[in-house]
Amino acid sequence: MTDAAFEKLALDEAAALAAQLTVKILEGRDAYYEGDAPIYSDAEYDGYIHDLETLERLFPELQSQDSPTQTVGGRAETTLFDPVEHLERMLSLDNVFSIEEFEAWATRAERDAGRHVDYLCELKIDGLAVNLRYESGVLTTAATRGDGVVGEDVTENIRYIRSIPGRLSGTGHPPLVEVRGEVFFPVEAFRELNAAQAEAGEKVFANPRNAASGSLRQKAEGKNAAQLELMHARLGRLQMLVHGIGAWRNPPVSSQSRVYELLQSWGLPTSSHYRVLDSVPGASEFIGYFGEHRDSVEHEIDGIVVKIDELALHDELGATSRAPRWAIAYKYPPEQVNTKLLDIVVSVGRTGRATPYAVMEKVRVAGSEVRQATLHNQDVVKAKGVLVGDTVVLRKAGDVIPEVLGPVVELRDGTEHEFVMPENCPECGTPLAPAKEGDIDLRCPNARACPAQVRGRVEHIGSRGALDIEALGEVSAAALTQPTVPVEPPLLTEAGLFALTIDDLLPIEVFVRDAETGLPKEEEDGSVKLRTPFRRNPSAAEKKAGLIDQQASSNALKLLDEIAKAKTKPLWRLLVSLNIRHVGPVAARALADHFGSLAAIRSASREELAEVDGVGGIIADSLLDWFAVDWHVHIVDSWAAAGVQFATPGHPGPGAAERADGVLAGLTVVATGSLDGFTREGAQEAIIAAGGKAASSVSKNTDFVAAGPGAGSKLAKAEQLGIPVLDAAQFRLLLEKGADAVQPDEAE
CATH class of the missing domain: 3.40.50.10190 (BRCT domain)
Structure with a gap:
């Protein structure tokens, strides 16, 4: 509704509308802050706040002290974490949505200040607000914002974030100081997290902010070793940038920008993207620049924060019940576009999960070209109500993950049709089925021979966390398992990996596949990308002379050389490369250190496996189940026959992980x-x-x-x-x- 429409409302009509808006806002806050799963987009939520503020301005009697317009988002009560009372309130920020609104705010601020001001402009990180309390330079507590007065104690989890120092460097630390900032996932880390979540059949996060909140607000209690490993890995990929101070008696600086310099000298992570500008036009230009270059930043942003740089004016201008008067947030509109849904195809991943993907007319959104977007499973397709042939609304959730929001029903012409989930695996033809009763996701049970699953496992073997074979990546894995030439691939399973020869590699031609979807990539003209990754491209002179012999490329020679070197890599890496469920690097190290050889692991009982520190019952069961499968044993036997060393040289045997002859023996x-x-x-x-x-x-x-x-x-x-x-x-x-x-x- 417009302001003019609001003005025509009677008081009882305005009161009813205000009540409806209040319910929506509170529901949205709970979902956003407590459930880490937003039910409204930022634009919708901001619109509800704006409408309620307008009603309360036109009808002041409707405003109460506990109105959402007067309080900070989030709740103080929590059943997950202990409460922490902030020494100084953590406020929210008021928003503006146009340059005209920003200029009006700046005019009021300069009028109230009574003098010209400088503006510190910085990126508004789409993350989780956190308060760090340092006492004499030592981190004592970390808490979420909560309701601004009381937050949640997340100190133990914060310590896993590498960029946050437990002890400040430098000198001149105050006896007590609160440092505020945002915890977030960098864009690339968020992409990888969601890809891993989807591959594992777990919840996919809507945006980086929810991923950061969901990762930080986890409890270690009740988790097994594998779950703890995953939790700590996610926490370790979080980052934080500090952007303000709370309680700090008599700071020795006079401006916000000098605060940042001081915090940086103490080893605290600050942003490199802020600027101090001496005019409103300069600040407006900064806002406009990053509005056009949002995709150039390493983390997700949803706007620009503009602060008056002089600290003395912060006290003079003060704050409302929820926001300071010396700062404002300029919110960018979410970027979404319309495009044509050409098809819905199904991709199969390393674990066999069958995932529908939208294939659309290529369109530019949030700074990049998009043609594909995951639809997660058949229930999601139905819930979104999209038909093949629809014009659909596409956005990048958090400006990172392409997301189909739904159809533009008004544009349908009758040629559209429903998507039907295939009954059989599109890669190998095996009937799809849920892994267990009640699962929504369908999986291909043909783990041994499904080309897509074999490709995923081979690519995993080459990954940094497994055997770290640089030449065995996305294209090489596809070439070895799903080539267009020859008809029979060099690898039917990973069992033959270490027996590959140069003759196995030379005739290969392969489509380049998307790392996430497994679907063939296209050239600019729409043709499918085709590569000959292991054959040397002949020179122009050789082509002219008809000399197009099969000659190995440097990539082929490098792959074989690295595979040969991988035969003697540490036992724990070989364990990870076997793709045993739950056996990641931490559990693999524990097993390798304790037993010293794969033979000892295979002969161990469930009790002996579970007793190893860092393993436990779930991983023990997973190991026993894996070795009970005949083709799994064939992989191990084939690798061993090819010279893979499944034992740690000099290891004294189970239960004695330390070498007796090293300088650290017994330590x-x-x-x-x-x-x-x-x-x-x-x-x-x-x-x-x-x-x-x-x-x-x-x-x-x-x-x-x-x-x-x-x-x-x-x-x-x-x-x-x-x-x-x-x-x-x-x-x-x-x-x-x-x-x-x-x-x-x-x-x-």
Whole structure:
């Protein structure tokens, strides 16, 4: 409704409408803040707030102290986490939606300030607001915003975020300070998270903000080892940027921009995208620039925050019950477009899950060309009410994941038709079925021979978390399992991977497939991309002379060389590469360290497997189930026959993970944070190579903790228990010369 339409309402009509809007806003807040699953788009929610504000301006008697326009989103009560009271209120921000509204706000602010002001302009991160409390430079608590007065204690989970220091660097730390910021998933990490969630048949997040909230607001209690590994991995991929302060008595700076410089000097993560501008036109230009370049930023943004830079004016201008008067949020409209739904096709992933995908006329949305979008399962297709041939509304959920919102029914001409989920796997023809009774998702049960599943598993073998074979990626995996030439692929299953020869690779031609959907990619002219990944392209002179012999490309030689080297990679990597459910890097390391060989793992009982620290009953059952399948055993036997070493050299056998002859024999070391010169896996492997036990958690049995930036809760636990903490240089010394080389006074 327009303002003029609101003005024509009688008081009772306005009261009824206000009540309806209040219900919608509160329902939306609960879904957004508590359920991490929004029921309204940002634009819809902002529209409800705007309409209620208009009604309350025209009918002041309708406004109450607990109106959604007067309170901060979120609730104080929580059953998940302990409550934390903020030392200073965490406010929300008022919004504007046009340059004219922004200029009107700036005019009022300068009028109330009584002088010219500078504007600090920064990106509005679509994340979860968090308050960090530091006492004498040490992080003591971290809490969500909640209702602005009381939030949820998420301190333990925050410590897994590498960018947040447990102890501030630099000097001049106040006795007590609150630092505010946004926790978020970077765009690429969010894409990978949702792809993994969809592949595993788990919930796909609507946008990065909900993914960040859902990841941070998790409890460790009741989770098994595999679930804990997944939880900690998700937390470790979160990032935070700080953008303000709460309680801080007499800060030694006079402007918001100087605050950022000081926070950065303390090791806190600040954005590089903010600017201080001396005019309203300059601030408006900043808003316009990022409105056109939203896709150029590493994290998701939904607008621009403009603050008066001078801190003294923050106190002078004050705040309303929910928002400061010295700052405003310019909200960008969500970008959505109309396009034609040409078809709905079904893709099969590594786990056999059959996923419908919308194939549309190519259209540009949120800075990129889009032609495909997941529809998750057949129930989602029905719920959205889309027909093949419809004109559909497409948006990028959070400007990242393409999402079909629904059809434009008014544009139907009668040629549209319903999508019917296929009864058989589109890749191998096997009848699709739910994994268990009641599942919505359908899966292809032909795990052994379904080309799509084999392709996914082979690509997983080459991934960084498994055997880390650089030349075995998306195109190579497709070429080996689903080539257009030859008719029979080099790999019917992964069993033959380590026996590949150059003759197996040369005749291959393959469609380049989309990493997410598994569908063939297209060239600009609409033709399908075709590659000969392992054959050298002849020169122009050779083509002219008719010399187009089958010659191996450097990529083919590199692949075979890396596969050969992978035969002697650590046992834990081989375990991950076998694609055993729940056996990720953490569980695989624990198994490899304890048993030392695949033969010992296979001969172990359920009880012996489950007793291993980091394994447990669920993973033990998964191991037993996997080895009970004959074609799984064939993979292991084939790899072993090809020279794969399924044993750790020099390992003394089950129950004795430490090497007796290393400089760290008998010592338990935990590596955490970013250690200069080491990857996380490299640090753990170095500990094991030196004869020590590379533990994943700190306990009273830990001898040393090697900690770099972002060490988090493990560092705090080590300090609490009085365990020596080493930096990267001391860690290298420990690995080379042992514990005697690291004197107690050298440990931090």
